[in-house]
Amino acid sequence: MTDLAAITPHLKQGESVLWSGKPSAPDSLRAYGGWHRWVGRLFIFIAIVMCLIAWANRAEIGNASVYIGLVGVPLLIGLAFSVGLSWLQRDARRSMEYAVTSKRVLVVTKTGPIAFPVTKTSAIKHIPGKDGTDTVQFMAGHNRKVTARSANNSIIQRQVYSQAKAFRLPPDEAADAFRALQTLQAKST
Numbered sequence: 001m002t003d004l005a006a007i008t009p010h011l012k013q014g015e016s017v018l019w020s021g022k023p024s025a026p027d028s029l030r031a032y033g034g035w036h037r038w039v040g041r042l043f044i045f046i047a048i049v050m051c052l053i054a055w056a057n058r059a060e061i062g063n064a065s066v067y068i069g070l071v072g073v074p075l076l077i078g079l080a081f082s083v084g085l086s087w088l089q090r091d092a093r094r095s096m097e098y099a100v101t102s103k104r105v106l107v108v109t110k111t112g113p114i115a116f117p118v119t120k121t122s123a124i125k126h127i128p129g130k131d132g133t134d135t136v137q138f139m140a141g142h143n144r145k146v147t148a149r150s151a152n153n154s155i156i157q158r159q160v161y162s163q164a165k166a167f168r169l170p171p172d173e174a175a176d177a178f179r180a181l182q183t184l185q186a187k188s189t
Contacts, residue, residue: 019180040082047075134174
């Protein structure tokens, strides 16, 4: 269990915390790679090519501001994508709190709480990871048919799909979170 100070203000009347934790947030920015790292590398490569072109044509360029524009702008864009967005992802993950309460799953972020219902039919999985981080996955929402009547009195049936959500946690915390989700599922209707 983590410090409940961030979670307690978002609890409903009569709701209690079964488990709380923080996501795995490694210090290395390499752990937060994704599409933005490749875009950053592309812009850094463009900056290197522009630097070589500018160096080869340094006699014709002459003006330093043109050189800074040719090399500096792609370099700054590349660094912003490859380092800046990874930094933001790490910061967001470090400020996040997870909680399994007696009524729902609660994720508290910088922007506010996000609640997910768990029902008896929700699938819950504990997936061991290879990098020292396990994943606890659960289906949030309801798998049910909704029947309604339209304006011309014809029957409309819509399927409401649930969406998979996941916690990435150290293995010991993942086991605790999995047990808490099973408890919540057993209590739900």
